[in-house]
Amino acid sequence: MNIQSKALSKKFGSFYALHDVNLSLEEDKIYGLLGKNGAGKTTLMHLMAGHLLPTSGDILLNGSSPFNNRAITKDVCLINESSNFKRRLKVKDILYIASQFYPNWSADTAERLLKQFNLKPKLNTKGLSKGMESALGIIIGLSSRAKVTILDEPYIGLDASARYTFYDILLEEYEAYPRTIILSTHLIDEVSNLFEEVMILKEGSLLLHEPADELIEKSLHISGKKEVVDAFCEGKHILGVKEMMGRKTANLFDENLSIEEAVSMGLEAERMTIQDITVHLSGSEEELSHA
Numbered sequence: 001m002n003i004q005s006k007a008l009s010k011k012f013g014s015f016y017a018l019h020d021v022n023l024s025l026e027e028d029k030i031y032g033l034l035g036k037n038g039a040g041k042t043t044l045m046h047l048m049a050g051h052l053l054p055t056s057g058d059i060l061l062n063g064s065s066p067f068n069n070r071a072i073t074k075d076v077c078l079i080n081e082s083s084n085f086k087r088r089l090k091v092k093d094i095l096y097i098a099s100q101f102y103p104n105w106s107a108d109t110a111e112r113l114l115k116q117f118n119l120k121p122k123l124n125t126k127g128l129s130k131g132m133e134s135a136l137g138i139i140i141g142l143s144s145r146a147k148v149t150i151l152d153e154p155y156i157g158l159d160a161s162a163r164y165t166f167y168d169i170l171l172e173e174y175e176a177y178p179r180t181i182i183l184s185t186h187l188i189d190e191v192s193n194l195f196e197e198v199m200i201l202k203e204g205s206l207l208l209h210e211p212a213d214e215l216i217e218k219s220l221h222i223s224g225k226k227e228v229v230d231a232f233c234e235g236k237h238i239l240g241v242k243e244m245m246g247r248k249t250a251n252l253f254d255e256n257l258s259i260e261e262a263v264s265m266g267l268e269a270e271r272m273t274i275q276d277i278t279v280h281l282s283g284s285e286e287e288l289s290h291a
């Protein structure tokens with residue numbers, strides 16, 4: 001299922017949570033949706049899932065608006081950190097309800113994941129810990145096999161080992177049953193190797209949308225003698241610099257930045273991580289001067 005937004009804006013009162021976002025997502029890819037707190041990620045995900053109406057512009061899934069549109073929303077599963085399952089229901093009841101909602105539901109996957117996350121089907125959801133609640137959300141998200149699966153920081157409360165289990169299963173499930181996956185996270189380093197494309201929001205606007213490998217290729221972290229770094233940086237897009245005792249480091253983001261060229265000038269050079277790129281691109285000028 002493809003997703004397109006055209007001049008998409010969402011206002012809460014007079015405040016633009018999203019402003020004029022134009023996006024085009026192909027089906028069956030894993031997208032990372034990144035940005036600082038309050039950048040608009042959750043708002044965009046709720047619009048994609050048809051939980052909110054745009055203030056202006058359009059959000060279209062396979063050409064149709066998802067709002068109040070069961071023909072589309074049956075194929076969209078949004079799991080967020082506050083998926084509140086704490087009602088008088090057992091884990092197995094919640095899974096039964098989800099299985100009725102999603103036509104591609106896989107009972108086998110749900111059963112396997114319950115074991116992997118060590119979640120007992122008879123547990124009452126009222127008593128779930130934060131991590132168990134996240135595990136239940138992840139189980140629903142992946143077992144739904146929804147054509148569009150949207151995961152908004154679904155790991156809150158999960159320990160590191162359970163998070164890595166989640167990433168492994170996500171990839172396994174995606175390879176076996178491709179779907180469009182949109183994952184929002186602040187733990188970018190942990191998961192960025194899964195992203196095929198990256199979207200970064202800043203203050204409600206789309207800063208960039210690029211294939212992950214091309215994004216990394218545009219970045220360069222260099223260090224060396226101050227004069228050499230300065231000469232290399234001349235005319236380039238600098239994301240941040242640091243200086244100490246005659247040595248300087250700089251983060252650059254531009255087209256055609258070659259590691260070899262920097263090394264041939266006597267500099268140390270490496271690509272930046274997607275996490276570093278996101279932090280530097282979405283920071284304010286003031287924050288960057290300290291980066």
Ligand SMILES: Nc1ncnc2c1ncn2[C@@H]1O[C@H](COP(=O)(O)OP(=O)(O)OP(=O)(O)O)[C@@H](O)[C@H]1O
Pocket residue numbers: 012016017035036037038039040041042043044
């Ligand atoms: N229902 C609402 N009413 C008023 N303001 C809202 C509402 N929902 C979101 N906002 C505001 O819109 C902006 C974007 O919020 P959103 O939750 O989309 O950001 P986010 O990128 O998901 O942030 P985080 O990483 O902290 O989850 C924030 O300033 C938030 O306070």
